[in-house]
Amino acid sequence: MTIRPWLTPVARSREAEILVEWTAAGKSIDTRGIADHIDHLASRSRRIHEHDCLNLNPATNVMNPRAEALMAAGLGSRPSLGHAGEKYETGLEAIEEIEVLAAGLAARVFNCRYPEVRTLSGAMANLYAFMATCQPGDSIIVPPPSIGGHVTHSRGGAAGLYGLDVHEAPINPDHYTVDVAALADLAAEVQPQLITIGASLNLFPHRVAELREVADSVGARLLFDAAHTCGMIAGGAWPNPLDEGADLMTMSTYKSLGGPPGGLVLTNDEELGARIDAIAHPGLTANSDAGRTAALAVSLLDWVDHGADYARVMVDSAVVLARSVAAGGLPVHATRLGSTASHQFAIEADGYGGGHALALNLRHANLLACGIGLPTGDGLRIGTPELVRWGMGPEHMVELGGLIVEACGHDPTVVAPRVTEFRSEFRELHFINKDPGPAATVPI
Numbered sequence: 001m002t003i004r005p006w007l008t009p010v011a012r013s014r015e016a017e018i019l020v021e022w023t024a025a026g027k028s029i030d031t032r033g034i035a036d037h038i039d040h041l042a043s044r045s046r047r048i049h050e051h052d053c054l055n056l057n058p059a060t061n062v063m064n065p066r067a068e069a070l071m072a073a074g075l076g077s078r079p080s081l082g083h084a085g086e087k088y089e090t091g092l093e094a095i096e097e098i099e100v101l102a103a104g105l106a107a108r109v110f111n112c113r114y115p116e117v118r119t120l121s122g123a124m125a126n127l128y129a130f131m132a133t134c135q136p137g138d139s140i141i142v143p144p145p146s147i148g149g150h151v152t153h154s155r156g157g158a159a160g161l162y163g164l165d166v167h168e169a170p171i172n173p174d175h176y177t178v179d180v181a182a183l184a185d186l187a188a189e190v191q192p193q194l195i196t197i198g199a200s201l202n203l204f205p206h207r208v209a210e211l212r213e214v215a216d217s218v219g220a221r222l223l224f225d226a227a228h229t230c231g232m233i234a235g236g237a238w239p240n241p242l243d244e245g246a247d248l249m250t251m252s253t254y255k256s257l258g259g260p261p262g263g264l265v266l267t268n269d270e271e272l273g274a275r276i277d278a279i280a281h282p283g284l285t286a287n288s289d290a291g292r293t294a295a296l297a298v299s300l301l302d303w304v305d306h307g308a309d310y311a312r313v314m315v316d317s318a319v320v321l322a323r324s325v326a327a328g329g330l331p332v333h334a335t336r337l338g339s340t341a342s343h344q345f346a347i348e349a350d351g352y353g354g355g356h357a358l359a360l361n362l363r364h365a366n367l368l369a370c371g372i373g374l375p376t377g378d379g380l381r382i383g384t385p386e387l388v389r390w391g392m393g394p395e396h397m398v399e400l401g402g403l404i405v406e407a408c409g410h411d412p413t414v415v416a417p418r419v420t421e422f423r424s425e426f427r428e429l430h431f432i433n434k435d436p437g438p439a440a441t442v443p444i
Contacts, residue, residue: 001019003015003016003019049368050062051420051423051424052366052420052423053366053367053368053419053420053423054366054367054368054387054400054419054422054423055368055386055387056362056367056368056369056382056383056387056404057368057369057370057381057383057386058201058228058255058256058343058344058381058382058383058384058385059200059228059252059255059370059383060254060255060385060386061254061255061256061257061258061385061386061389062258062386062389062390062429063254063258063259063260063295063299064258064298064299064302064429064432064433065429066298066432066433066434067259067260067294067295067296067298067299067302068260068295070291070294070295070298071260071289071291071292071294071295072291073291073294074291075095075098075289075290075291075293075294076289076290076291076292078091078092078095078290079287080092080095080099080287080288080290081281081282081286081287082281083281084096084097084099084100095290098290098293098294098297099117099118099290099293101297102117102293102294102296102297102300103115103116103117105297105300105301105304106264106266106296106300107266108300108304109234109300109303109304109307110230110233110234110240110242110249110264110266111240111242111243112242112249112266112267112268113267113268113270113273114266114267114268114269114270114272114273114276114277115264115265115266116128116264116265116266116273116276116277116280117264117293117296118280118281118285118288118293119262119263119264119265119280119285120262120263120285120288120289121252121261121262121263122152122225122227122250122251122252122253122263123152123157123158123263124158124263124284124285125250125251125252125263125264125265126150126152126153126157126158126159126223126225126250127152127158127162127284128250128265128276128279128280128284129194129223129248129250129265129276130158130159130162130164130194131162131275131279131283132248132272132275132276132279133193133194133221133223133247133248133272134162134164134193134194135193136162136163136164137163137164137165138164138165138192138193138194139164139165139166139167139190139191139192139193140153140159140164140165140166140167140192140193140194140195140196141167141168141169141183141186141187141190141192141194141195141196142154142159142166142167142168142169142196143168143169143171143177143178143196143197143198143199144168144169144171144373145373146171146173146373146374146375147171147173147176147177147178147199147201147373147374147375148176148199148200148201148202148372148373148381149168149199149200149373150199150200150225150227152225153166153196153225154166164194165190167186167190167192169182169183169186169195170182170183170186171375173335173375173376174335174336174337175204175335175336175337176201176202176203176204176333176335176375177197177204177206177207178197178206178207178211180207180210180211180214183195183211183214184214184217187214187215187217187218187220188217188218191218191219192218192220193220193221194220194221194222194223195211195214195215195220195221195222195223196222196223196224196225197211197222197223197224197225197241197246198223198224198225198226198227198228198229198241199225199228200227200228200372200381201228201344201346201372201373201379201381202228202229202238202342202344203333203335203337203339203340203341203342203344203345203346204335204337204340204341204342205238205239205341206224206241208222208224208239208241208244208245208246209244209245211245212244212245212246215247221247221248221272222245222246222247222248223246223247223248223249223250224241224242224246224248224249224250225249225250225251226241226249226250226251227250227251227252227255228255228256228344228383229256229342230251230252230253230255230256230257230264231255231256231257231258231303231307231310231311231314231343231385232256232311232314232315232342232343233249234257234300234303234307234311235303235307235308235309235310235311235312235314236307236308236311237308237311237312237314237315238311238342242266242267242268247267247269247272248265248266248267248269248272248276249265249266249267250263250264250265250266251263251264251266253296253299255385256314256343256383256385257299257303258299258302258385258389258432259295259296259299259300260292260295260296260299261292262289262292262296298433301433302431302432302433305433306431306432306433307431309431310388310389310430310431311343313384313388313393313394313431314343314384314385314388315341315342315343315384316393316394317343317384317387317388317392317393317394317396317397318340318342318343318344318345318382318383318384319339319340319341319394320394320397320398320401321345321382321384321397321400321401322339322340322345322382323339323401324397324398324400324401324402324405325347325382325401325404325405326339327401328401328402328404328405329405329409330347330404330405330408331347331348331351332345332346332347332348333345333346333347333348333374333376333379343383343384343385344381344382344383344384345381345382345383346372346374346379346380346381346382347379347380347382347408348374348376348377348378348379349371349377349378349379349380350376350377350378352380352408354371354378355370355371355372355378355379355380355381356370356371356378358371358380358408359371359380361407361408361412362380362404362407362408362412363412364407364412364413364416365403365407365412365413365415365416365419366415366416366419366420366423367403367404367407367412367415367419369381369382382404387400388430388431389429389430389431389432390426390427390428390429390430391426391428391429391430392426399422400422403415403418403419403422407419
């Protein structure tokens, strides 16, 4: 393998390190040796995330094991092109039922009419939305990185690659969202086909209804990117953007939703639903992974039965954890509304060399996190989806906050054993259906 010359020096160095370590150690390069090593790496990854470390990253979660097992149940290798009743291949009667049930559950959980469950990722979900509402060259207005705007909405992401003319929205730093009045002025100037809202860090509900009015004033569509808020929405702890006037809602399914890797596109608009469907097939998706679809269906059932409680505990835990680390002296990013009403908050990280540098330092304390943009500079985002799924709640956040504060201010390696010890108290998954026992009736 040739090291890719277009990578950054850090990435090139890491690739070379992996390849040199493998060959210099005289490790077997036969197929059995490589397969055994990959098995070892998979086990190592699981140990990192489920034994050694606490995952503070709001962009990750743990699946219901029953859902995860369906991804290896012999479904994914069966081509499944087309709609139920008219699949291109035969023998797919069972998979057709899985797909229809998954879509019905998505419609039930998110109170929408037309869900698209075949989407392969949140990024692809956004591309579907862009293609359904815009033509290359059209203008769109998007949240900038300073309030957590996602790369897929940018010139370097799906929006730019599709040829859209991207305009960053003015921001309201006091609420960590867009400035609606200034955005209205920008919309009048650039006449966008699409306005997007929602980001990788959402502290307080966005003013979707007001943005709907702005979109209507220029004949634009409104997209809410719920990649991070989807669990909050599913559990009723965050306003449903479709109810507030968004034309489309996109999301990743593995973050606060706790499902398999993949995406969803949701709409109540029949015309947009038909366009999204055509983009999925025969457009960009063609065959989709039925194993992932089955896992998504089982994951959505968890939200039917436990969603309200799960979302509430995520929010309550984030609020207490933010207060705890702030009381310990860390500069928690705050607006006039406070630090958060969500499952996420941020630490202002410029004094620590930036969010990514702080995340790398915390890794030595067995605390996993990642950087994020803030109106004040660079930040570190912290979220509670995985913590809560492992059984933590507000009552545990003061102790956890103390570990985070200590890791930020001292040698993080000293804190690492205590983090692992604290982690050892939480081994059982919560807010999931653990067996097929009695449960509520589900209208879909």
